[in-house]
Amino acid sequence: MSTSSATASPFGTLTDARATLARCFGYADFRKPQIPAIEAVMAGRDALIVLPTGGGKSLCFQVPALMRGGLTVVISPLISLMKDQVDALERRGLPAAFINSTLGASAAADRLTRAQRGELSLLYLAPERMDAGRTLERLRDIGVSMLAVDEAHCISEWGHDFRPSYRRIGRIRHGLGNPQTVALTATATPSVRDDIARQLQLHDPVVVVGGFDRTNLSYTVVATRTQAKKDAAAIAAIREHSGPGIVYAPTRKAVERITHVLTKARIGAVAYHAGLDEAHRRRAQDAFMGEASRVIVATSAFGMGIDKPDVRLVVHHAMPGTLESYYQEAGRAGRDGNPSVCVLLHAYPDRFTHEYFIDGAHADRTAVERTWRALRNVATADGLASIDLDTLAKDLRRQVNERHVAAAVRVLARAGCLLVEPPSAARVFVRLLATPARIAAELTGERDYERELLRALWRAVGRRIEDGASIDLDGLPPGFGGAMGTLPVLERLQAEQFVQIARDGGGFRLDPRCVVENRLPVDWDELARRRVVDMDRLDAMQGYAQTRSCRRAFVLRYFGDPDVRPTCGACDRCLGTTPEAPARAPTARRAARHA
Numbered sequence: 001m002s003t004s005s006a007t008a009s010p011f012g013t014l015t016d017a018r019a020t021l022a023r024c025f026g027y028a029d030f031r032k033p034q035i036p037a038i039e040a041v042m043a044g045r046d047a048l049i050v051l052p053t054g055g056g057k058s059l060c061f062q063v064p065a066l067m068r069g070g071l072t073v074v075i076s077p078l079i080s081l082m083k084d085q086v087d088a089l090e091r092r093g094l095p096a097a098f099i100n101s102t103l104g105a106s107a108a109a110d111r112l113t114r115a116q117r118g119e120l121s122l123l124y125l126a127p128e129r130m131d132a133g134r135t136l137e138r139l140r141d142i143g144v145s146m147l148a149v150d151e152a153h154c155i156s157e158w159g160h161d162f163r164p165s166y167r168r169i170g171r172i173r174h175g176l177g178n179p180q181t182v183a184l185t186a187t188a189t190p191s192v193r194d195d196i197a198r199q200l201q202l203h204d205p206v207v208v209v210g211g212f213d214r215t216n217l218s219y220t221v222v223a224t225r226t227q228a229k230k231d232a233a234a235i236a237a238i239r240e241h242s243g244p245g246i247v248y249a250p251t252r253k254a255v256e257r258i259t260h261v262l263t264k265a266r267i268g269a270v271a272y273h274a275g276l277d278e279a280h281r282r283r284a285q286d287a288f289m290g291e292a293s294r295v296i297v298a299t300s301a302f303g304m305g306i307d308k309p310d311v312r313l314v315v316h317h318a319m320p321g322t323l324e325s326y327y328q329e330a331g332r333a334g335r336d337g338n339p340s341v342c343v344l345l346h347a348y349p350d351r352f353t354h355e356y357f358i359d360g361a362h363a364d365r366t367a368v369e370r371t372w373r374a375l376r377n378v379a380t381a382d383g384l385a386s387i388d389l390d391t392l393a394k395d396l397r398r399q400v401n402e403r404h405v406a407a408a409v410r411v412l413a414r415a416g417c418l419l420v421e422p423p424s425a426a427r428v429f430v431r432l433l434a435t436p437a438r439i440a441a442e443l444t445g446e447r448d449y450e451r452e453l454l455r456a457l458w459r460a461v462g463r464r465i466e467d468g469a470s471i472d473l474d475g476l477p478p479g480f481g482g483a484m485g486t487l488p489v490l491e492r493l494q495a496e497q498f499v500q501i502a503r504d505g506g507g508f509r510l511d512p513r514c515v516v517e518n519r520l521p522v523d524w525d526e527l528a529r530r531r532v533v534d535m536d537r538l539d540a541m542q543g544y545a546q547t548r549s550c551r552r553a554f555v556l557r558y559f560g561d562p563d564v565r566p567t568c569g570a571c572d573r574c575l576g577t578t579p580e581a582p583a584r585a586p587t588a589r590r591a592a593r594h595a
Contacts, residue, residue: 011042011068020063024094031056033210038063040206041146041182047206048152048197049184050559053331055211057184058085061148065121066094070145073176074124075169077151082124089122098124099135102495104488108135116142127165130172144179147172149200152183153324156195164410170199186331187324190560212327212561216334219551220572221344221544222579230345231261234315237343238267238295243312244288247297248329250318250353258317259297272298277497300329309336315343321354322537323544323558346545354538360403362531363411365524367400371408372417375508376515383510384421409508415522419509426475426483428490430457431468431500439498453480453489454498468500550574 017038021027030038033051037060040047051057065072076082082098089096097111097120112135114120130136149155155166173181183196197205222233238245247262249255252273262269270284270293288296289308314333320326326344334340363371374396379385393405400408412418432454443451456476461469473483480486493499514520540558547554551571556564572578
C-alpha cells in the first residue's frame with residue numbers, strides 16, 4: 001500500500017486546485033496534510049485519507065470533483081450529515097444535491113435527471129439508497145467519475161462505528177464500474193485502515209495520515225467518584241472557560257438530567273438527542289449555532305457535519321468506549337484554530353457500562369450453535385424461517401442470553417449461513433400516534449394529501465391502528481400510488497411523530513448447504529478475537545484517562561501520526577495540573593455488581 005503522493009495530475013496542478021479552493025470556498029491555501037491528499041486525488045489515484053475532525057477531509061474530494069467535471073458520488077451515513085454538507089455547498093452556489101429517505105420518489109428521480117444532464121458535480125447518498133429501485137443502474141448509465149466514501153471507518157468491524165450497510169459499498173463500487181475511490185475518516189488506527197482498503201478493494205491506494213496534532217487544543221482529565229462530583233466539575237469547567245461549549249452525555253436520560261442541572265446553575269443550556277422530534281432538535285441546534293444558548297448538552301448524535309468553528313470547550317460527562325469516539329467528539333472544539341479545552345470527567349465505573357455492551361455484542365460458540373438450531377427447527381423446506389428477532393430471542397430465553405441472540409444472528413449472517421430476508425416492500429406495520437385533533441389542526445392546506453392518507457389507513461383497519469396494525473399499502477385506493485407513493489409520505493409523518501411505522505414480514509433464509517451438512521462455517525478463533533479487539537480499544541480509552549505521561553502523545557501514538565512528540569506542554573499531565581485520582585480502582589467483585 002503506497003503512502004507517497006502522486007505528482008502528475010490529468011486534472012490540473014496544485015496551483016489550479018488552490019485557485020478553485022479560493023474561488024469556491026474562500027480559503028487562501030490548503031492545510032499541510034491536505035496537500036498530498038489533493039495531489040493523489042487529482043492524479044486519479046485511489047486514496048485513503050485520515051484527517052481529524054476539523055481537518056478539512058471534505059475538501060480533499062470536493063475541490064477535485066469541481067475541477068474535473070463528471071459526477072462524484074458521495075456515500076454518507078447520516079441524513080443530517082449529508083444535508084448539512086449539501087446545504088453548505090448550495091449556499092456557495094456549487095452544484096450538489098442529496099438523495100435520501102426525506103425525499104419523495106419524484107424528487108429523487110428529478111435529482112438523478114439533473115445528474116444525467118450534467119448539472120451536478122456532487123451527489124450524496126446513503127449506501128441503503130443504492131438498493132432502492134434502479135438507483136445503482138441509473139448511476140452506472142450516467143457514469144460516475146469518482147466515488148467518495150465519507151466516515152469510511154463505518155465499513156470496518158474493527159472500527160468504532162461499524163455499520164453493516166457499509167459492507168455493501170464494495171459491491172456498489174463494482175456495480176458503478178470501479179471508479180476512482182476515495183475513502184475518508186477522522187478516526188482509523190492502522191488495522192482499521194488496512195481493513196477499509198481491503199473491503200473497498202482499493203487499488204494501490206495513497207494513504208494520507210496527519211493533522212492529529214491539534215496544537216490549539218488542551219486536554220484535561222478530572223477524576224471523579226460520583227455523578228454529583230461530575231456535575232460540579234462540569235459546571236466549574238463551563239464557568240472557567242468562556243465561549244460556546246458542548247457537553248457530551250452517554251444517554252438521552254443523562255442529557256435531560258444534565259441540562260436541568262446546568263439550567264439550575266444559571267448556565268444557558270439546551271438538550272439535543274435522537275429522542276426529541278425534528279422540530280425540537282432543530283430549535284436546540286439553531287439556539288446553539290446562533291449563540292442564544294451558550295451550551296448544548298448532547299449525545300454523540302450531535303456534531304457530525306456541524307460546522308461551528310468557535311466551540312471553546314468540550315466536556316465529556318462520561319468516558320466514551322473508544323479513543324476514536326472521544327477524539328472525534330473532542331475535536332469539535334477549536335475548529336477556528338483558537339485555543340480550546342477538552343475535559344474528560346472520568347469515573348472508573350464508566351468502564352463497566354461499556355463492558356456490558358461489549359459482552360452483549362459478542363456471542364460465544366454455544367450461543368451461536370443454539371440460535372442456529374432454533375432457526376433450523378422453524379425453517380420450511382426451502383429454508384425460510386419466518387420469525388422475527390424478538391420472537392427468536394423469547395423462544396431461546398432459557399438457553400441463550402437475550403442480548404446474545406442478535407449477536408449470534410450477525411455471526412451466522414457474516415459466515416454465509418443465512419440471509420436476513422427483507423420485510424415486504426408493500427406491507428407495513430403502522431401505529432397512529434397523533435390525536436384526531438392534531439391531525440385536523442396541522443394537516444391542512446398543502447398537507448391535505450397526508451390527512452387523506454391517514455384516513456385511508458384508518459378505513460383499512462379501523463381502531464386497530466391505534467395499537468398498531470399490518471397494512472398492505474398496495475391495497476389502498478389507486479390514487480395514493482401504492483407503496484412507492486405512500487412510503488416517503490409515511491416516513492415524513494413518522495419524523496413528525498404522527499405515526500410509527502415498520503416494514504412487515506421477512507425473516508431468515510438459511511443456506512441449504514449449512515443445513516444439510518450440519519456444519520457451521522464460522523471462524524471461531526476470529527469470533528474470539530473480535531471481543532479481544534473491542535476490549536483492547538476500551539483499554540486504550542481507559543489508558544488515556546489514567547496515563548501519567550503526555551495525553552497528546554498518547555493520542556498521536558494510538559492513531560499512528562508521524563508527528564508524535566514525547567511532551568506537548570499543554571495537557572494537564574505536562575502542566576502538572578491533574579487533580580488527584582481515586583486511591584484505587586474498584587475490586588473485581590464490585591465491578592461485577594456494577595455490570
